[in-house]
Amino acid sequence: MSSTVGPTSTLAPGEAARETLDRAALERVWSTPPGFLGWLTSASHKSVALRYIVTAFGFFALGGVLAALMRLQLTRPESRLIGPDLYNQIFTMHGSTMMFLFAVPVMEAFGIYLVPLMIGTRNVAFPRMNNFGYWIYLFGGLMLWTAFALDIGPDTGWFAYVPLSGPAYSPGKRVDIWAQLITFTEIAALVAAVELIVTTLKMRCPGMSLNRMPLFVWAMLVTAFMVIFAMPAIMVASTMLAMDRLVDTHFFNPAEGGDALLWQHLFWFFGHPEVYIIFIPATGFVSTIVSTFARRRIVGYPAMVLALIATGFLGFSLWVHHMFAVGLPQLGEAFFTAASMMIAIPSGIQVFCWLATLRGGRIVMRAPLLWALGFIALFVIGGLTGVMTAAVPLDLQLHDTYFVVAHFHYVLIGGALFPLLGAVLFWLPKMCGRMPDERLGRVSFWITFVGFNLTFFPMHLLGLGGMPRRVYTYARDAGLTTGNVVASAGAVVLTAGILVFLANVAWTLRRGAPAGDDPWGAETLEWATASPPPSYNFAYLPTVDGQAPLWSTQERPVVTGLRTDVREVLITDGVDATPDHRHRLDGASVWPFLTAVAATIGVVTALFTPWGVTIGSLLALVTLTGWFWPRGAPAHETVEQRP
Amino acid sequence: MSRAAIVVAAVACAACSGRMPVLDPGGPQAARIATYWWIVFWLSALILAAVVAFLLHTLAHRRVAAAPASLVEDTRVERRLALGVAAAVGLTALTLVVLLVTSVATGRALRSFGGTDPLTLEVTGYQWWWDVEYWDPVPSQRVRTANEIHIPVGRPVLVKTRSLDVIHSFWVPGLHGKKDNIPGHGSSLVLQADRAGTFIGRCAEFCGVQHAHMQLLVIADQPEVFDAWLQAQRRSAVVPTDAFARHGFDLFMTGPCALCHTVLGTPAGGRRGPDLTHLASRRTLAAGTLPNTVGHLAGWIIDPQAQKPGAQMPGNAFGADDLSALLAFLGGLS
Numbered sequence: 001m002s003s004t005v006g007p008t009s010t011l012a013p014g015e016a017a018r019e020t021l022d023r024a025a026l027e028r029v030w031s032t033p034p035g036f037l038g039w040l041t042s043a044s045h046k047s048v049a050l051r052y053i054v055t056a057f058g059f060f061a062l063g064g065v066l067a068a069l070m071r072l073q074l075t076r077p078e079s080r081l082i083g084p085d086l087y088n089q090i091f092t093m094h095g096s097t098m099m100f101l102f103a104v105p106v107m108e109a110f111g112i113y114l115v116p117l118m119i120g121t122r123n124v125a126f127p128r129m130n131n132f133g134y135w136i137y138l139f140g141g142l143m144l145w146t147a148f149a150l151d152i153g154p155d156t157g158w159f160a161y162v163p164l165s166g167p168a169y170s171p172g173k174r175v176d177i178w179a180q181l182i183t184f185t186e187i188a189a190l191v192a193a194v195e196l197i198v199t200t201l202k203m204r205c206p207g208m209s210l211n212r213m214p215l216f217v218w219a220m221l222v223t224a225f226m227v228i229f230a231m232p233a234i235m236v237a238s239t240m241l242a243m244d245r246l247v248d249t250h251f252f253n254p255a256e257g258g259d260a261l262l263w264q265h266l267f268w269f270f271g272h273p274e275v276y277i278i279f280i281p282a283t284g285f286v287s288t289i290v291s292t293f294a295r296r297r298i299v300g301y302p303a304m305v306l307a308l309i310a311t312g313f314l315g316f317s318l319w320v321h322h323m324f325a326v327g328l329p330q331l332g333e334a335f336f337t338a339a340s341m342m343i344a345i346p347s348g349i350q351v352f353c354w355l356a357t358l359r360g361g362r363i364v365m366r367a368p369l370l371w372a373l374g375f376i377a378l379f380v381i382g383g384l385t386g387v388m389t390a391a392v393p394l395d396l397q398l399h400d401t402y403f404v405v406a407h408f409h410y411v412l413i414g415g416a417l418f419p420l421l422g423a424v425l426f427w428l429p430k431m432c433g434r435m436p437d438e439r440l441g442r443v444s445f446w447i448t449f450v451g452f453n454l455t456f457f458p459m460h461l462l463g464l465g466g467m468p469r470r471v472y473t474y475a476r477d478a479g480l481t482t483g484n485v486v487a488s489a490g491a492v493v494l495t496a497g498i499l500v501f502l503a504n505v506a507w508t509l510r511r512g513a514p515a516g517d518d519p520w521g522a523e524t525l526e527w528a529t530a531s532p533p534p535s536y537n538f539a540y541l542p543t544v545d546g547q548a549p550l551w552s553t554q555e556r557p558v559v560t561g562l563r564t565d566v567r568e569v570l571i572t573d574g575v576d577a578t579p580d581h582r583h584r585l586d587g588a589s590v591w592p593f594l595t596a597v598a599a600t601i602g603v604v605t606a607l608f609t610p611w612g613v614t615i616g617s618l619l620a621l622v623t624l625t626g627w628f629w630p631r632g633a634p635a636h637e638t639v640e641q642r643p
Numbered sequence: 644m645s646r647a648a649i650v651v652a653a654v655a656c657a658a659c660s661g662r663m664p665v666l667d668p669g670g671p672q673a674a675r676i677a678t679y680w681w682i683v684f685w686l687s688a689l690i691l692a693a694v695v696a697f698l699l700h701t702l703a704h705r706r707v708a709a710a711p712a713s714l715v716e717d718t719r720v721e722r723r724l725a726l727g728v729a730a731a732v733g734l735t736a737l738t739l740v741v742l743l744v745t746s747v748a749t750g751r752a753l754r755s756f757g758g759t760d761p762l763t764l765e766v767t768g769y770q771w772w773w774d775v776e777y778w779d780p781v782p783s784q785r786v787r788t789a790n791e792i793h794i795p796v797g798r799p800v801l802v803k804t805r806s807l808d809v810i811h812s813f814w815v816p817g818l819h820g821k822k823d824n825i826p827g828h829g830s831s832l833v834l835q836a837d838r839a840g841t842f843i844g845r846c847a848e849f850c851g852v853q854h855a856h857m858q859l860l861v862i863a864d865q866p867e868v869f870d871a872w873l874q875a876q877r878r879s880a881v882v883p884t885d886a887f888a889r890h891g892f893d894l895f896m897t898g899p900c901a902l903c904h905t906v907l908g909t910p911a912g913g914r915r916g917p918d919l920t921h922l923a924s925r926r927t928l929a930a931g932t933l934p935n936t937v938g939h940l941a942g943w944i945i946d947p948q949a950q951k952p953g954a955q956m957p958g959n960a961f962g963a964d965d966l967s968a969l970l971a972f973l974g975g976l977s
Contacts, residue, residue: 296716355697359724388687392746399821464666471855474855552714553714
């Protein structure tokens with residue numbers, strides 16, 4: 001069976017009645033089932049992404065509480081408030097939570113929410129797998145935090161260096177929990193990455209060739225590819241660690257021919273790209289926000305895209321700069337110093353393009369832009385201290401000190417959290433249909449900005465003053481008290497800023513003024529549909545004829561001819577986005593949830609016995625059989641294009 | 644805001660660099676690194692100031708946006724913006740080349756120090772203390788000590804770092820950058836003190852529950868003072884003649900102490916804990932956790948876990964008299 005789809009001109013007024021009928025039909029087909037079951041089974045990219053975002057911010061709050069506890073402990077020298085055993089669990093959980101359970105998931109969640117809207121399609125490519133990924137992430141995170149609550153939280157750092165994390169020096173279950181649950185939650189990251197890549201490359205609306213793709217979509221595409229290449233390294237490494245601990249292999253045991261440095265190479269081959277996996281989506285936020293409020297296209301779109309891709313490649317070539325203190329041959333030092341410094345060039349290109357965009361634009365100062373501007377200043381500081389730590393001689397002094405703590409918080413909070421909070425304000429109207437309060441948005445920015453600098457700037461000085469990382473206390477006469485007191489005071493201000501921000505979000509959800517479709521006058525396609533978008537995103541899939549489609553004065557034709565009685569989407573060519581075929585997506589199903597439960601049972605049992613792998617596999621076999629049991633009609637129908 | 648921050652930073656750096664070992668070098672290696680630091684610092688400060696100034700200028704002179712966004716662009720403006728970006732990127736690349744070349748040059752310089760006759764030390768990290776051995780071709784002339792390193796001013800010191808348990812990192816910021824102690828891998832660095840003084844060293848790699856209390860002291864002395872110290876360290880302990888201290892000696896040898904600690908010239912030959920042959924000559928106890936006074940030593944022996952929770956040393960239930968005798972013996976280990 002074949003039918004005809006293709007661009008037709010915008011609907012004539014007489015066709016409004018037909019549109020109403022189509023919308024009703026689409027709503028019947030695409031809406032998520034109501035109630036608790038609907039919550040478990042949802043196949044909507046929007047509801048899964050919102051859940052992801054809320055869960056990630058929940059973990060952010062937990063990680064933030066841990067940070068506050070650490071600041072409390074370090075406020076006074078030789079404090080006995082928190083003992084070393086608990087403190088080590090706290091900083092391990094803080095790092096693991098912020099990296100694995102907050103930063104990466106929240107960025108991917110924004111991608112899952114926004115990418116289908118920005119490229120003009122109805123859903124992500126594999127809606128059930130999307131739901132599966134969320135449950136894996138949630139269960140993994142909950143298990144990790146349950147372990148922490150039971151005082152068996154991991155305590156060897158988020159980097160879990162062997163031999164400290166090996167069976168000889170960390171008996172008990174703590175490191176097993178880390179090694180297995182990190183592998184587990186990374187499955188969710190991989191799932192989201194696959195979703196984003198396939199969705200971006202195969203489901204863009206007609207006309208959106210690669211060179212017209214919004215920069216945010218480019219950023220998510222590059223990020224997703226990085227996830228796919230980086231995550232296997234940590235999954236292999238943590239699985240090897242789990243095997244060393246559980247089934248007596250000796251991958252990392254020097255006494256039996258294993259190697260302690262192998263762990264570091266594998267970990268940082270993942271660990272360094274991880275930073276860019278968090279940072280690149282943030283650049284996508286900034287590009288979108290800057291372009292919107294400068295009221296013009298980004299200067300140097302091709303340069304921006306190439307910078308993103310270059311960052312994606314270079315991000316994999318500098319993991320050794322985390323290992324300079326290990327001792328390297330001189331040539332190796334020069335190579336990895338050069339690679340680490342070189343990545344400043346694509347970052348520089350992006351910063352300069354944003355500055356040029358602001359220069360050439362007509363700036364409308366609104367709260368989301370303020371967060372983006374704060375980002376530019378803080379990220380430049382973080383980038384410069386990054387260049388400092390890239391130089392081997394200097395890194396030998398700075399490595400593993402509070403200087404590095406300061407550096408990566410400037411990069412991760414300044415470089416990723418600031419744009420993220422700006423993005424929350426920016427897209428909140430789209431997600432909930434209400435406008436955030438402008439004044440609260442600005443006030444929360446300034447409090448957070450001041451609090452952030454007060455907290456983290458002194459840490460540079462603490463590092464130069466000789467304070468190593470991951471110490472639960474320091475001596476009274478070490479000269480480190482003042483810096484720590486200032487940092488702790490700053491943490492109070494920073495927390496206040498975040499709380500005002502969250503209050504703004506809460507207020508918006510209840511009382512915010514109605515937003516309308518495009519309250520900011522932005523240009524990407526998500527603003528072409530209602531706020532919040534209907535379950536099917538667009539009544540008729542849009543087409544585009546250039547970058548910045550909503551700023552174009554041209555009439556935008558829409559796609560008609562897609563079936564409204566099944567979940568049908570248009571698959572297009574990967575480069576030119578010319579229509580290729582119609583494809584039927586899966587709807588809500590409880591099997592992804594059950595499969596996630598089966599996998600969780602398997603991994604938790606495997607903490608105690610290798611039989612867990614067998615048990616989990618058998619359970620998963622049952623649920624996967626249910627998931628993939630053939631039903632109904634074939635999924636593809638070829639498309640005949642109308643010129 | 645950020646410009647203010649950088650001014651604050653500069654002032655703060657100037658004000659307290661005396662307290663900052665990284666910027667208050669005591670030897671040529673640390674001095675070389677500090678020089679490089681100041682090059683990078685001022686270049687960075689310049690770049691940050693330029694970016695922030697440009698941003699603030701842009702915001703201060705922004706055009707008012709009345710009309711909605713449009714895709715109509717003035718080609719001359721676009722070309723000027725593109726040229727500006729290109730120039731900034733070019734400058735960035737140039738700066739990075741400068742930093743790379745100076746970094747490599749600094750690295751080469753650090754490697755070139757060493758001299759012909761360095762003093763050779765083997766520093767082994769343990770959870771959570773440092774074992775130090777002064778190497779000598781004649782085995783009987785080697786000296787073993789713990790948590791305190793004496794070096795002669797002006798002579799290069801080759802430090803070989805190793806570990807037999809987990810990864811540690813040997814770091815004396817006043818003298819040089821850090822070098823990891825990795826089980827299964829040997830590594831080394833050359834440092835040198837150009838002035839007499841005490842430099843604090845710390846373990847810089849997270850190594851478990853008492854990572855925070857794993858310090859060591861590097862004491863740089865004039866060569867003749869150092870030689871005298873080394874000679875003194877070569878002497879074995881003598882069995883005390885005083886009856887009270889002799890009782891302490893017996894307690895040490897028959898009690899749990901000798902299982903883990905060595906006192907040269909006595910039956911005590913344990914290697915689990917620090918060598919105590921010259922305990923009384925050291926300034927600190929428990930790897931820099933406590934000053935070495937009789938009171939602290941008594942408290943440490945009775946209940947190490949109170950001071951350093953998780954430390955490998957168990958508590959010891961000595962009566963008051965026994966403890967005093969033990970302290971008298973240990974006090975004689977100078």
